[in-house]
Amino acid sequence: MGNARRVRETGTLGKLMALLDLVALSDYPMRFTDILSLSDQPRGTLHRQLSHLVEEGLLEVDRDxxxxxxxxxxxxxxxSWARNEFRAIAEPHLRLLQERTGETVHLGVLRGIEVIYLDKVEGRQSVRMYSQIGNASPAYCTGVGKAALSVLDDATIGASHAGLQFHAYTEHTHRGIADLLADIAAIRRRGYAFDREEHESGICCVAAPIRSDDGNMLAGVSVTGPAYRVTPEKLEEWAPLVRxxxxxxxxxxxxxxxxKR
Amino acid sequence: MGNARRVRETGTLGKLMALLDLVALSDYPMRFTDILSLSDQPRGTLHRQLSHLVEEGLLEVDRDxxxxxxxxxxxxxxxSWARNEFRAIAEPHLRLLQERTGETVHLGVLRGIEVIYLDKVEGRQSVRMYSQIGNASPAYCTGVGKAALSVLDDATIGASHAGLQFHAYTEHTHRGIADLLADIAAIRRRGYAFDREEHESGICCVAAPIRSDDGNMLAGVSVTGPAYRVTPEKLEEWAPLVRxxxxxxxxxxxxxxxxKR
DNA sequence: AAATTTGGTTCCAAATAATGGAACTTTCAG
DNA sequence: CTGAAAGTTCCATTATTTGGAACCAAATTT
Known part of the structure; x- marks a missing residue:
């Protein structure tokens, strides 16, 4: 209640970034009219805004x-990635964890109610890396996200998730804030989080929270793999390693x- | 001489993006006063601009x-990466080229006088991927860059490089426009470009140009490896494969x- | 082929946001 | 503790964005 209202509007930049998000985060390419129907700007305004984004190279238009x-x-x-100090510090530990478990290791930071993956260390599979780095997923259905949330208190979590529609990615995805808070209570007791096919069918993980000294950044590490290899026993076995x-x-x-300070 | 002057200013967004570039592309972290001395904005203005960039999450400030x-x-x-159609189309061909040569394959697009690497396919080494993707390097000292430039005529290349200070990365780096144009003439004849330790000591590559139908995009593919494995003979041997x-x-x-159109 | 609709672009007076000089506060060094 | 440097806030002035309408062009219908 009386919750997160934007304190300041960021003016011109804020509007343009909202538009950039709209276009860049969409799953399919949009033409002028598609964007027009989703943004509530008048045509003239929208047109100039898009032109500015294109001129700056933040968007591109194809010939269609x-x-x-x-x-x-x-x-x-x-x-941004190369200069990220946190990622650089974490890297050797991620590699070690990968070697100890043999499965894929993720590092993600909490940004609002989303997790942004900062790094990923895989075994021998020559699978694509960038596909995960920079990716944003909801906190409520990812190991890293729930681990990071567990550091906050229920009121804060409730406020940030107020009114959010929980998307049912799988049959195990939490359906609402109550489910999430119950899970998080357990995570606080144990000190680590599980994701048992909550985000993607057949994919499980264990994760532990990381908080910066100043408390301004919450993050998490996880070990992830296919359910047939990553059994509940394995998850328990790896939990201490992740912690x-x-x-x-x-x-x-x-x-x-x-x-330093 | 009467060269590339910005036709339109992009207003507020342009100024903010220039500032973002200044901070993000710098090699070391800068504090307020450092930025103040590099940008020619008054203090009040700069301060508000930085605040806006921070509020939007485009910049972050640490506690120092x-x-x-x-x-x-x-x-x-x-x-941007996931939705890039060109990259998706190229990917299987990059993989094939990697298998045929056993060395690292790059895909890069020309943006002005720089090459931006769009993708990279490596062999078994578990070396970091993202370290290259998104990276911008000067066109004049990279195989992909020179290959892409070779599609343009000398006048265009001259104009875009006018007044540019060629940085001597190694002793083989071209020292100026004349060297570059001579090399490019050879590339046009052969149909492929070499980089023999011009950007990084001990690293060589062969590259071939790619141009889109509409001619609006120039790019290149390359095979790269350490000089001790990638001999001049190998480069010649791989050139047809790259083409x-x-x-x-x-x-x-x-x-x-x-x-489609 | 002419008419109409749809999609995209340009214009400009009014509304809004950015500017920048100066005053003010905090932090740091001696 | 003191002075200087660094960082932040304020607000009248200035510059940019806004948005409605007119305009243009391509595609679709009649």
Missing amino acids: GRYFPGIRLLSLASR VAAASIMQDMHSRLGP | GRYFPGIRLLSLASR VAAASIMQDMHSRLGP
């Missing part, structure tokens, strides 16, 4: 007038970033 | 007041994108 996210985003993002990884990352952050 | 590119860029970019890959990609683009 369909808009796509532009490659300037890629080059900015590669800097150790999370603890080591926090400690390294503390010694590398903490003392 | 240093600015970093924000993770919102990552999630936008992951969509075949480029040709197949162009053909697939034509059949999948061309006919």
